[in-house]
Amino acid sequence: MTTIISLRNVSKSYxxxxxxxxxxxxxxxxxxxxxxxxxxxxxxxxxxxxxxxxFPDEGTIVVDGIEIGRSKRFPHNIGVIIDRPGYxxxxxxFQNLKELAMIRGEISDEKxxxxxxxxxxxxxxxxxxxxxxxxxxxKLAIAQAIMEDQQILVLDEPFNALxxxxxxxxxxxxxSFKHEGRTILLTSHHQEDIDILCDHVFRINRYQLEPVVPxxx
Amino acid sequence: MLYRQLVVELKRACTKKNLLLWFSMIVLLPAIRFFxxxxxxxxxxxxxxxxxxxxxxxxxxxxxxxxxxxxxSFLQEQRNHFIAYTRPRVPLHIYIMSKGLMNALLTGxxxxxxxxxxxIFIMYVENHLGMIHYSSLNENMHIPAVTFSQFLRYGExxxxxxxxxxxxxxxxxxxxxxxxxxxxISNPFIALSLPFLFYHIFNFxxxxxxxxxxxxLSTIFPFNIEQQPLWTVLVPFLxxxxxxxxxxxxxxxxxxxxxx
Numbered sequence: 001m002t003t004i005i006s007l008r009n010v011s012k013s014y015x016x017x018x019x020x021x022x023x024x025x026x027x028x029x030x031x032x033x034x035x036x037x038x039x040x041x042x043x044x045x046x047x048x049x050x051x052x053x054x055f056p057d058e059g060t061i062v063v064d065g066i067e068i069g070r071s072k073r074f075p076h077n078i079g080v081i082i083d084r085p086g087y088x089x090x091x092x093x094f095q096n097l098k099e100l101a102m103i104r105g106e107i108s109d110e111k112x113x114x115x116x117x118x119x120x121x122x123x124x125x126x127x128x129x130x131x132x133x134x135x136x137x138x139k140l141a142i143a144q145a146i147m148e149d150q151q152i153l154v155l156d157e158p159f160n161a162l163x164x165x166x167x168x169x170x171x172x173x174x175x176s177f178k179h180e181g182r183t184i185l186l187t188s189h190h191q192e193d194i195d196i197l198c199d200h201v202f203r204i205n206r207y208q209l210e211p212v213v214p215x216x217x
Numbered sequence: 218m219l220y221r222q223l224v225v226e227l228k229r230a231c232t233k234k235n236l237l238l239w240f241s242m243i244v245l246l247p248a249i250r251f252f253x254x255x256x257x258x259x260x261x262x263x264x265x266x267x268x269x270x271x272x273x274x275x276x277x278x279x280x281x282x283x284x285x286x287x288x289x290s291f292l293q294e295q296r297n298h299f300i301a302y303t304r305p306r307v308p309l310h311i312y313i314m315s316k317g318l319m320n321a322l323l324t325g326x327x328x329x330x331x332x333x334x335x336x337i338f339i340m341y342v343e344n345h346l347g348m349i350h351y352s353s354l355n356e357n358m359h360i361p362a363v364t365f366s367q368f369l370r371y372g373e374x375x376x377x378x379x380x381x382x383x384x385x386x387x388x389x390x391x392x393x394x395x396x397x398x399x400x401x402i403s404n405p406f407i408a409l410s411l412p413f414l415f416y417h418i419f420n421f422x423x424x425x426x427x428x429x430x431x432x433x434l435s436t437i438f439p440f441n442i443e444q445q446p447l448w449t450v451l452v453p454f455l456x457x458x459x460x461x462x463x464x465x466x467x468x469x470x471x472x473x474x475x476x477x
Contacts, residue, residue, distance in 0.1 A: 073308045080305045086298035102225050103306040
């Protein structure tokens with residue numbers, strides 16, 4: 001197994017509150033990792049540090065062989081859902097994804113359409129995102145995280161607001177990504193998601209990451 | 218990377234809706250004023266028609282006109298956390314820099330054309346159409362000069378070009394200040410109101426102290442006061458420039474608290 005993400009002696013405080021103290025974590029390629037913990041325990045901050053959105057106070061984070069820091073702000077091939085879905089309200093789902101895809105210019109319209117269909121959105125719908133339900137916005141967030149075939153997926157609560165059928169679709173999609181060799185980190189408040197998907201689970205407890213024995217079905 | 222992102226931003230900005238908005242601003246605003254003054258006013262020279270055409274509603278709404286060119290689309294991105302999802306694709310500072318530069322570029326282009334288009338039409342096209350009746354000048358008549366008329370000695374085209382560039386520079390300054398305020402102030406309504414309020418409050422204050430030559434309005438649209446030395450137009454401009462540079466430095470230092 002290859003280590004694709006490595007955290008060494010990482011400490012982080014946020015607005016005067018200590019979140020992590022000297023944590024170490026190795027994430028192996030092609031595995032699904034679950035991070036659990038109560039609200040405010042620092043799950044999102046941990047993900048933001050891995051994505052390079054915020055930097056640790058101490059320690060190093062290496063993603064795909066490159067240390068994330070001032071010189072390399074974010075890993076290249078990473079798909080992210082953090083905090084909540086982000087969108088331009090007065091544009092359609094397709095237009096939203098197209099505008100994000102234009103930044104890298106790596107994928108075609110057909111790939112965007114295919115990704116929207118994969119997550120259960122209708123690519124040709126004229127409905128603007130401001131009229132989307134919460135679940136549809138969540139699917140849009142998932143679509144942007146996977147549409148460029150990102151090899152590392154960092155998904156904070158990817159199943160939020162999804163109906164049972166959509167949860168099932170996304171779970172199967174994530175498992176297929178795992179079989180393709182993609183690496184996934186996710187959080188979920190539903191133990192069932194963690195049990196079904198995750199090969200490794202860590203709980204945030206007293207500023208540390210503690211391994212939990214996963215209950216894989 | 219910045220150049221590439223600028224190209225992306227230009228493509229994203231050139232939507233049918235935006236093109237229609239910019240076209241309406243460049244053509245309709247001066248056209249409405251032009252048709253309002255084409256009857257019932259007495260003109261002796263085309264340059265007077267131009268000066269009257271870009272008076273009225275354009276000076277009153279100038280900061281709003283400058284801000285409406287590009288900032289609503291930035292606000293849309295800001296409101297619903299779209300920018301957070303650009304971050305795995307492009308460094309944040311590159312993205313924001315490209316937004317700021319595109320805001321300046323497009324605002325500059327639109328405000329330039331907003332002045333230069335009516336100038337070209339009135340000076341070089343209208344006289345063939347005969348829509349304005351010009352009275353003949355006699356020796357005893359004197360047309361009062363206004364600020365920037367100093368450039369007429371180099372030719373009408375130079376005057377139109379220099380004046381339009383001046384309006385564009387001011388448009389860029391107002392919209393750039395608004396952009397940086399949006400980046401740093403949590404309430405977008407306040408961020409977008411401040412440049413507009415500055416413009417009108419300082420117009421009022423300069424009128425109160427009987428120094429209209431330093432009012433923001435009269436230094437950009439100097440047709441309501443008699444000709445002033447050119448340096449006078451730089452007074453509110455330099456003030457805004459200092460505000461702009463200060464905001465830029467603050468924004469760079471405040472990156473972690475940007476409203477994105």
